Amino acid sequence: MANVLAYLEQRDGSIKRVAQEALTAGRVLADGLGGELHAIVVGPPGLSVEVAGAYGADKVFVGADEAARLYQSGLYAAAVADRARAGGYAAVLLGATAMGKDLGPRIAARLGCPIAADVTAIAVEGGIVITRPVYGGKALYRLKVTAPCCVISLRPNNFTAVATRRSGAVEPITLPADAGAFARTVRVKEPERAALDVTEAAIVVAGGRGLKEPQHFKLLEDLAAALGGQAAVGASRAVVDAGWRPHAEQVGQTGKTVSPNLYVAVGVSGAIQHLAGMRTSKVIVAINKDKDAPIFKVADYGVVGDLFEIVPRLTNEIKKARGN
Amino acid sequence: MKTAVCVKRVPDSEARIKIAADGRSIDEAGVKFVLNPYDEFAIEEALRLKEAAGAGEVVVVSVGGDASQETIRTALAMGADRGVLIKTDRLPLDPLPVARALADELKTGGYDLVLFGKIAADDCSHATGAMVAELLAVPSVTAVSKLSVAEGKLSAEREIEGGVEVVECALPAVVTAEKGLNEPRYPALKGIMAAKKKPLEVKPVTLSDPGIEVAQLAYPPERKAGRIVGEGADAVPALVEALRLEAKVL
Numbered sequence: 001m002a003n004v005l006a007y008l009e010q011r012d013g014s015i016k017r018v019a020q021e022a023l024t025a026g027r028v029l030a031d032g033l034g035g036e037l038h039a040i041v042v043g044p045p046g047l048s049v050e051v052a053g054a055y056g057a058d059k060v061f062v063g064a065d066e067a068a069r070l071y072q073s074g075l076y077a078a079a080v081a082d083r084a085r086a087g088g089y090a091a092v093l094l095g096a097t098a099m100g101k102d103l104g105p106r107i108a109a110r111l112g113c114p115i116a117a118d119v120t121a122i123a124v125e126g127g128i129v130i131t132r133p134v135y136g137g138k139a140l141y142r143l144k145v146t147a148p149c150c151v152i153s154l155r156p157n158n159f160t161a162v163a164t165r166r167s168g169a170v171e172p173i174t175l176p177a178d179a180g181a182f183a184r185t186v187r188v189k190e191p192e193r194a195a196l197d198v199t200e201a202a203i204v205v206a207g208g209r210g211l212k213e214p215q216h217f218k219l220l221e222d223l224a225a226a227l228g229g230q231a232a233v234g235a236s237r238a239v240v241d242a243g244w245r246p247h248a249e250q251v252g253q254t255g256k257t258v259s260p261n262l263y264v265a266v267g268v269s270g271a272i273q274h275l276a277g278m279r280t281s282k283v284i285v286a287i288n289k290d291k292d293a294p295i296f297k298v299a300d301y302g303v304v305g306d307l308f309e310i311v312p313r314l315t316n317e318i319k320k321a322r323g324n
Numbered sequence: 325m326k327t328a329v330c331v332k333r334v335p336d337s338e339a340r341i342k343i344a345a346d347g348r349s350i351d352e353a354g355v356k357f358v359l360n361p362y363d364e365f366a367i368e369e370a371l372r373l374k375e376a377a378g379a380g381e382v383v384v385v386s387v388g389g390d391a392s393q394e395t396i397r398t399a400l401a402m403g404a405d406r407g408v409l410i411k412t413d414r415l416p417l418d419p420l421p422v423a424r425a426l427a428d429e430l431k432t433g434g435y436d437l438v439l440f441g442k443i444a445a446d447d448c449s450h451a452t453g454a455m456v457a458e459l460l461a462v463p464s465v466t467a468v469s470k471l472s473v474a475e476g477k478l479s480a481e482r483e484i485e486g487g488v489e490v491v492e493c494a495l496p497a498v499v500t501a502e503k504g505l506n507e508p509r510y511p512a513l514k515g516i517m518a519a520k521k522k523p524l525e526v527k528p529v530t531l532s533d534p535g536i537e538v539a540q541l542a543y544p545p546e547r548k549a550g551r552i553v554g555e556g557a558d559a560v561p562a563l564v565e566a567l568r569l570e571a572k573v574l
Contacts (some may be wrong), residue, residue: 011485097482098483099484105449110459112420113418114535116536118449130536132448132542135448138542138543138544139542141417141540142538146454146536155471181493182464183491183493188489189487189490199485233449246504248483249336252446253445255527261573272340299568302550303555303560304554306557309557310556313560317563322574
C-alpha cells in the first residue's frame with residue numbers, strides 16, 4: 001500500500017485547471033496501489049481548496065503564506081519535498097506547466113528520486129508504468145519506475161479531469177523557515193500583448209510561411225477572435241525564426257507542445273519538427289495550397305487552396321455558426 | 325567571471341527517428357547528431373558575458389560517449405575556452421544520475437555561473453539544470469529569455485503562461501536558456517581551426533543507477549486518416565458543418 005501526492009498549482013491564489021488533471025491521474029495511481037491520494041498546495045493566504053476533495057483527494061495539505069504569493073522555486077520545492085519525505089509517497093504528481101517544469105526536477109533532486117517529465121499516460125501494472133513522448137513527440141517511451149518514489153509531471157490538457165468526491169480534509173502546514181539559497185521572483189510582468197498561451201488554449205490557430213508577410217497574421221487573429229475567448233494564435237518555427245511572431249507562440253520540437261481540442265494549421269507545410277508539437281491535438285484542420293503538403297497526412301479535415309480566400313470565409317462562417 | 329556551459333549531443337530536430345531492433349532505443353545509423361539547439365543559446369550567453377567583462381573563462385561540460393567530443397568542439401569553435409567530457413557509454417533516461425555526475429564535476433570548479441539549455445531535444449526532460457542547482461545548493465532560474473549579470477548578482481526573466489516572471493539572485497547560480505535569449509553565432513572557420521587545439525579533458529565516470537527502466541520505445545499512434553473536405557473557399561461551409569456536427573468542436 002502506498003500513497004500518492006498531487007501538487008495543486010495555483011497562480012494569483014486560484015487553483016489552475018491542471019491541478020484537476022494531477023488529482024485525476026493521482027486518484028488512478030492511488031487506487032492502483034491501494035493507497036490514499038493526498039494533495040498539497042503552496043500559495044498566498046485565502047486559498048480555496050474545494051477542488052481537492054471534489055477530484056479525489058483524501059487529504060489536502062495547505063501551505064498558505066504571504067511569502068508564497070508569487071512562485072518561489074526554493075520555498076515551494078522545500079515545502080513539497082518536506083511533505084513528500086514525511087509521507088513516503090510512491091509518486092508526486094504535478095502539471096508540466098512553466099511552474100511544474102521548474103518545480104518537478106527540484107523536488108526530485110531533493111528527494112534523490114527520478115523524474116518522468118511531460119507524461120501522457122500512467123498506469124499501475126505491478127509497479128508504476130508511464131508513457132512519455134521523446135524526440136519532441138516522434139517516439140514514445142514506456143517506462144517502469146523501479147525507484148521507491150518518482151516525480152511525474154503531466155502534459156497539460158492530456159488527462160481528462162474526472163470529479164470523484166473524497167473527504168479532502170484540510171491540514172494546514174507551515175512553510176519551511178529555511179529553504180536554502182534560492183532565486184527570488186520579485187514580480188510578474190504582464191506580457192507585451194495579452195494573449196492566451198498556446199498550451200492553455202482549447203483552440204489554436206497556427207500560421208506558417210504560407211501567410212507570406214507578418215501583417216497577414218491579422219487573418220488568424222480575426223479567426224481566433226471569431227472562435228471566442230478560448231482560441232490562441234500559434235506559429236511555425238520558420239515564421240518565428242524570421243521574426244514575424246514571438247517565440248512564445250512557436251509550436252513544435254523547439255517550441256511548445258500543444259494538445260488543444262481543435263488545431264487549425266494555416267499555410268503550415270507540416271515539417272516533422274512542427275508535427276511533433278501538435279500531433280496530439282484532438283481535431284486537426286489544415287488549410288494549404290499544396291495538396292501534397294505533409295500537414296494533410298495528420299489532418300482530420302483539409303481544405304486545399306488559397307488561404308487568403310479560405311480564411312476570411314471561414315471567419316465569417318464561424319461567426320454565423322456561433323450566432324455573432 | 326568563470327562560466328560553465330553544460331551541453332548535450334542530440335539528433336537533429338529535422339531527423340527522422342527510427343526505432344532500433346531491440347525496441348527500446350533509436351537506430352542511430354544515418355542520423356545526424358548536433359549540439360542541442362537550446363545549448364547554443366547558453367553558449368552564446370556565456371561568450372557575451374565574458375566579452376562584456378573583458379576577462380574570464382568559458383568551460384564546456386558534457387556527459388556522454390566519445391562522439392560527444394565533437395559536440396564539445398562545436399562549442400569550442402563558437403568561442404568557448406576548453407572542454408570536459410564526462411565519459412559514459414550509457415546515458416540513462418533518468419536525469420538524476422547525469423545531474424549528479426555534472427554536480428560532482430562542477431562543485432570544485434569555482435564557477436560563478438553555470439548555464440544549460442532549458443531542455444534536451446532527445447529526452448525532453450527539462451530537468452538536468454534545475455537538478456544540478458539543487459544538488460549544488462545554489463540558486464537557479466530556468467527557461468530564461470532575458471538575463472543581466474552585474475556586481476555578483478543576476479536578474480532574469482522567464483515566460484510563464486500569460487506573463488513574465490522577473491527573478492533575482494546572487495552568484496554563483498545556475499541558469500537554463502530559453503530560445504530567444506540571444507541570437508547564437510555561427511562558428512567561423514578561424515574558430516573551427518582554433519577549436520581543434522583547445523584543451524578537451526576526458527574523465528570516465530560510473531553513473532549512479534537510474535530509478536526508471538525503459539520497457540519499450542514505440543512510434544506514436546498513427547492518426548486516423550482524415551479527408552480533404554474540398555478545394556477553395558467554397559469548401560468552407562462543409563468544413564464548418566463537419567467541425568460542428570461530426571467533430572463537435574465548435
